Amino acid sequence: MQKPPPPRPGDLVVVRRSRWRVVDVRSYADCALVTLESALRPSAGARRRVVSPFDPIEPVDRVPRARVVGPRIWRRACRAVIAADVPAGGLVAARTAAIELLPYQLEPALAIVRGIGTRLLLADEVGLGKTIQAALVASELIARGGVDRLLVLTPAGLRDQWVDELSRRFAIGATRVDARTLRHTAVALPVGVNPWTTVTAAVASIDYVKRPEVLPAVASVWWDLVIVDEAHTVAADSDRRAAAHTLASRAPYVLILTATPHSGDRDLFASLCDVGAVDAAPLLVFRRTRSDVGIAARRRVHLVRVDATAAERRMHAHLIRYADAVRAERGRPRGAETLLALAVLHKRMLSSAWSLAQSVDRRLRALAAAGDSDDGEQLLLPLGDPAGELTDADQPPAWPSTLALADRERERRLLTALLTAASDASRHESKVRRLATLLRRTREPAVVFTEYRDTLSHVLRSIARPAILLHGGLRREERAEALQAFASAPAAVLLATDAAAEGLNLHHRCRIVVNLELPWNPSRLEQRIGRVDRIGQTRAVHAFHLVAVATGETVVLDRLRARIAVAESDVRAADPLSDRSQECAIARALLSGEPDDEDDDSKPASGCRA
């Protein structure tokens, strides 16, 4: 029997004893997926999808004759025709998307539609709407039939945000995929069916997808579009990068999203640009700054130099003494490993004396418990977190075995002295006191960033303001509660670690970001400020960097500046340390309680000591 020809869009047909108009037909080898719209009232406009020939489609025989109509009907038809018109190289889906039409946000979608590229890096400055641009590309490709399967790889904390944006603005029904949803899906499927194949638009955490037991199932589905969000996290050679590359290298369209593509390390930038590369075709880069798109930059950066107390200087001296002892003993062969381990201790100290004290205390207890055993701390398996919601990136790593002295008694003595000094210093920490002063005088919501969870709890005890904690140890619901609390409490302070705050939009709530210590990666610094410095921020943003004098943090500052200079020259990266105006005067005013005169340009810009 000869197969009847598939209907064409616009045809009137009868399906299941009802009259429909054919909207779209997608032909496959043995069948056609037909989208229908009801042609009868009262359900006119309702849509259904049927598979032909399994659902018989009978054409309504009607010769399309010209018809003379009244001017009202003609005008209406004319408007419909003009509204639906898409000129060659124009966008189909943007008209119906619930977005403000900002020309620069249309550029990536135009580039894809015009065949200029298939692998794009969207590296606009923070807060310029990369998610919207990526979702616009996705909806455009879906509308043109170029994408049947979409995969968004994002940090765990941003999955709900992605699902919401895709659904609310672009009517793309995306599914948040994690261990729980896959388990539920698998239950209803025949044995052997990969649950990932049942999801057409998946939003998944990169940390979940990279797992060796998960990745093969995800990779066996050939995704048409892979979006890697916060892609700076997949730049370094790691399981994350391997997973992102495996998935992207099979996808015809790849979008790499990050506001901080370059951290001053050219190798890492090259590695990022190679995600999904399978040939010599170049990566199409979109990097726009606020000034490029005509949005005035109103960011004020304040370098607040904080004098260390005598106790803090003593703690620093004890740490140096311990570090010298370890390096003298370990020497060259394991030099780099030892240096890295010592760097973590330094980072802990720069974060807070309390944080260092916690690390040293744990080491001393481990030494007491293990006797002379040379083993490091036992690493914990993520058994309590099957959904991959938690992260321990804001926890100190296990104390490495290289960070030890052969003479355990001497090590105990040095560490005990360090612990005593750190405990003393933690009672009156100069940075925490400065932070408390700053928060007391600003009297408006603020976000305080630090690298470690231990420091968060210490700061929480030390400031006299309602504060909410946001760290990697919170589950999805707890994070949502914390953000809700921050949004509703007046003049609340959000104490956050980088691991938890990535990708958050806090610009409607506040404009002040305080960095308790300088992260060693300039990307991280820019990401922190980007939480409040985004499109829609109506006021000047203030970023305060607290820099401890005489503790080595000024060295960190110099290194950061050097890395920022490299990134700036390569990709016009933003400078999160720049003194763009007379911010020092404002900082001084904030810290001293004098009136804040934002319009006074007469004072020179420089770092300030508070």
Added chain:
Amino acid sequence: MKTTTVNLRADAEREARRLAAARAIACNVRRSARAGPTNIHAGPHGGVAAACGPLIARARGARRRQTLGGRLLFIWQVGCEDGSGRPAAAAIVAMLVHVTASAVDAGTRLRDLVEQIGAEPPAAIERVLAARTREVVESCRAHARARLERERAIAAWHAAPARGTPVRYQAGLFDRRSERAHRERAADADEAEDVARARVLAAEAAAAAAPGRPRLLLVLVPFG
């Protein structure tokens, strides 16, 4: 690492203006849709899907007739189809055409004339439509070509010798884990190659965009 940039700022601004105008008109269409259907609807890839023949109206009002200046306004839809006959892109072409008044003297003859022009456009109209159709087809092909090139590169990449470090197990007399792992990797690679090849064929079909038949949608005549 090879990167490139492209400046689409002017195009994006033009596109944003067009979209803003289309949104305003669409809003009006939604409001007036309550008055009844017109059998003309937005298609899935731009353009419209019309469930009827051309709609003809007579211009009312002196100003509109004066604007038409004795000419007929034709609104056409041109477009292209992919290799499987699916509409891939469409665009609207409006044109004013001189038709002698004697050729159109009664309602029935007007319909016949319009149907005749819709079925076999005169050469002058055909030329204009062909030029616009070429633009649409070219734009559609450029988009499809980019994808095809990428699909071919993916297929070539998967056809290359297996990448990554082979899984190594300590060899033993009765231990065949290494062989099993190797067989699995080879099977996966074969499957990937097959899928990649099938996708190249699909992309080739999509890239073979062919011009579709122009469709006359609306006609406005200056007399009645």
